[in-house]
Amino acid sequence: MDDQTVFTLPLRIYVEDTDAGGIVFYANYLKYFERARTEFIRASGYEWRFDLDHNISFVVHSLDIKYLKSAKLDDMVSVSVRVNKLAKTYIDFHQEVLNQQGETLVKANIKVACVHLDTAKPRTLPSDLSQKISESLGE
Amino acid sequence: MDDQTVFTLPLRIYVEDTDAGGIVFYANYLKYFERARTEFIRASGYEWRFDLDHNISFVVHSLDIKYLKSAKLDDMVSVSVRVNKLAKTYIDFHQEVLNQQGETLVKANIKVACVHLDTAKPRTLPSDLSQKISESLGE
Amino acid sequence: MDDQTVFTLPLRIYVEDTDAGGIVFYANYLKYFERARTEFIRASGYEWRFDLDHNISFVVHSLDIKYLKSAKLDDMVSVSVRVNKLAKTYIDFHQEVLNQQGETLVKANIKVACVHLDTAKPRTLPSDLSQKISESLGE
Amino acid sequence: MDDQTVFTLPLRIYVEDTDAGGIVFYANYLKYFERARTEFIRASGYEWRFDLDHNISFVVHSLDIKYLKSAKLDDMVSVSVRVNKLAKTYIDFHQEVLNQQGETLVKANIKVACVHLDTAKPRTLPSDLSQKISESLGE
Numbered sequence: 001m002d003d004q005t006v007f008t009l010p011l012r013i014y015v016e017d018t019d020a021g022g023i024v025f026y027a028n029y030l031k032y033f034e035r036a037r038t039e040f041i042r043a044s045g046y047e048w049r050f051d052l053d054h055n056i057s058f059v060v061h062s063l064d065i066k067y068l069k070s071a072k073l074d075d076m077v078s079v080s081v082r083v084n085k086l087a088k089t090y091i092d093f094h095q096e097v098l099n100q101q102g103e104t105l106v107k108a109n110i111k112v113a114c115v116h117l118d119t120a121k122p123r124t125l126p127s128d129l130s131q132k133i134s135e136s137l138g139e
Numbered sequence: 140m141d142d143q144t145v146f147t148l149p150l151r152i153y154v155e156d157t158d159a160g161g162i163v164f165y166a167n168y169l170k171y172f173e174r175a176r177t178e179f180i181r182a183s184g185y186e187w188r189f190d191l192d193h194n195i196s197f198v199v200h201s202l203d204i205k206y207l208k209s210a211k212l213d214d215m216v217s218v219s220v221r222v223n224k225l226a227k228t229y230i231d232f233h234q235e236v237l238n239q240q241g242e243t244l245v246k247a248n249i250k251v252a253c254v255h256l257d258t259a260k261p262r263t264l265p266s267d268l269s270q271k272i273s274e275s276l277g278e
Numbered sequence: 279m280d281d282q283t284v285f286t287l288p289l290r291i292y293v294e295d296t297d298a299g300g301i302v303f304y305a306n307y308l309k310y311f312e313r314a315r316t317e318f319i320r321a322s323g324y325e326w327r328f329d330l331d332h333n334i335s336f337v338v339h340s341l342d343i344k345y346l347k348s349a350k351l352d353d354m355v356s357v358s359v360r361v362n363k364l365a366k367t368y369i370d371f372h373q374e375v376l377n378q379q380g381e382t383l384v385k386a387n388i389k390v391a392c393v394h395l396d397t398a399k400p401r402t403l404p405s406d407l408s409q410k411i412s413e414s415l416g417e
Numbered sequence: 418m419d420d421q422t423v424f425t426l427p428l429r430i431y432v433e434d435t436d437a438g439g440i441v442f443y444a445n446y447l448k449y450f451e452r453a454r455t456e457f458i459r460a461s462g463y464e465w466r467f468d469l470d471h472n473i474s475f476v477v478h479s480l481d482i483k484y485l486k487s488a489k490l491d492d493m494v495s496v497s498v499r500v501n502k503l504a505k506t507y508i509d510f511h512q513e514v515l516n517q518q519g520e521t522l523v524k525a526n527i528k529v530a531c532v533h534l535d536t537a538k539p540r541t542l543p544s545d546l547s548q549k550i551s552e553s554l555g556e
Contacts, residue, residue: 019158066479
């Protein structure tokens with residue numbers, strides 16, 4: 001976590017999140033990242049809902065993750081959101097899961113693209129969303 | 140499992156299915172039951188897809204489950220499907236998860252209703268589906 | 279929800295919770311019920327962790343659910359916990375998922391048993407847990 | 418998929434896999450990759466189980482994914498496994514999800530490390546596992 005982090009979501013690790021190795025199953029961190037992005041967008045005053053009426057959807061284009069340490073049952077963790085790049089048709093996020101001592105457990109770069117819901121083709125981000133994010137970035 | 144079982148789906152328990160207690164997380168058996176119902180319907184020659192064009196959906200109305208023994212990582216299990224009642228607007232299923240020795244691990248009664256997708260109000264089952272199920276029941 | 283509700287957990291519906299029908303997947307309500315039970319136990323001053331050192335675990339013995347209305351993406355819901363019966367080796371819970379208007383969406387009775395972790399045989403609840411729950415019930 | 422693919426697992430997309438966007442939720446492809454790696458290892462004659470007795474576990478160290486096209490409800494897909502590098506303490510996998518026309522929907526590079534279960538520190542792969550993988554690679 002650093003100066004450019006714009007949003008942080010605290011969350012608890014429940015039984016559903018863990019696996020037989022006693023740690024959080026590796027796919028589940030992607031759920032946490034999505035929850036934090038969603039709440040960041042919501043906090044910006046925009047609803048991240050699939051907007052059937054406006055034929056807009058958001059899909060993850062690509063991502064990379066490094067797993068440094070494992071979260072465990074009952075842990076409280078924080079999920080951070082940083083916007084690395086706000087482009088015309090996509091947003092590059094950097095996100096981390098941190099423990100209560102502020103150590104990074106997992107970190108990821110995630111590119112989210114805005115698409116037409118019917119064709120899955122790229123489209124420009126809704127202008128009010130771009131503006132909200134710009135504002136939250138202090139630009 | 141018994142004489143009235145009309146369909147059985149074999150499946151493997153993976154890491155994703157387990158929890159920190161070393162056993163299958165209790166919610167995940169509902170996934171297995173759904174997979175088996177879906178394959179039963181498919182085997183009857185009907186596609187269980189959400190049929191937007193025909194405004195038809197299927198929703199679980201109610202269920203009860205008894206957890207007798209736990210499935211564990213790497214286990215092969217079988218998921219059975221029995222149709223207890225084929226009604227005008229719903230189907231009552233009895234389903235079990237069995238281990239390779241034929242012991243019942245989990246058993247459930249699950250009532251699945253047919254609804255209009257837009258209003259979520261009950262509607263009659265598609266006639267070809269009712270007929271396919273009747274046939275598979277030997278009626 | 280009623281006078282005997284001892285605990286309520288608010289939670290948000292995220293994309294991970296939904297399915298292609300546009301509603302919460304039916305198995306996921308069991309996750310919410312578990313989260314709420316866990317937080318209820320935690321609020322009672324007890325850690326619901328799998329206690330390897332003390333060879334204690336908690337497993338769901340049986341449950342029944344009625345699905346009345348569907349929760350949808352972005353909804354805020356409340357998950358209630360009521361203790362119907364505190365027995366020597368198990369706890370009977372009644373739990374509901376309610377929307378922000380206080381309507382019950384899903385309701386369930388869930389029996390959670392205390393077992394030896396190694397043998398999965400029933401054992402008496404830890405006495406401090408029983409006492410904490412009794413206190414929270416105003417007994 | 419290519420000449421170096423050593424294993425392919427077919428699987429069906431069920432309702433549990435999808436989200437309100439009508440497509441497979443982005444985290445769920447990681448489940449498919451794990452299933453295929455597990456079956457590849459099993460087919461090599463080794464059990465990928467958390468080996469408490471031998472204090473061995475396998476954890477994902479890092480990964481990158483590209484999402485090219487979406488899988489949808491009822492689709493049959495294939496999940497491929499290629500071993501890019503078999504090192505002393507880790508394995509680099511390349512994995513893809515392909516549709517029935519052979520098009521790549523999602524592709525990933527996934528580094529799986531072998532660790533001591535108690536300390537989570539790296540350790541050498543079990544020699545019989547290394548040998549089995551080498552053999553399956555035709556080395």
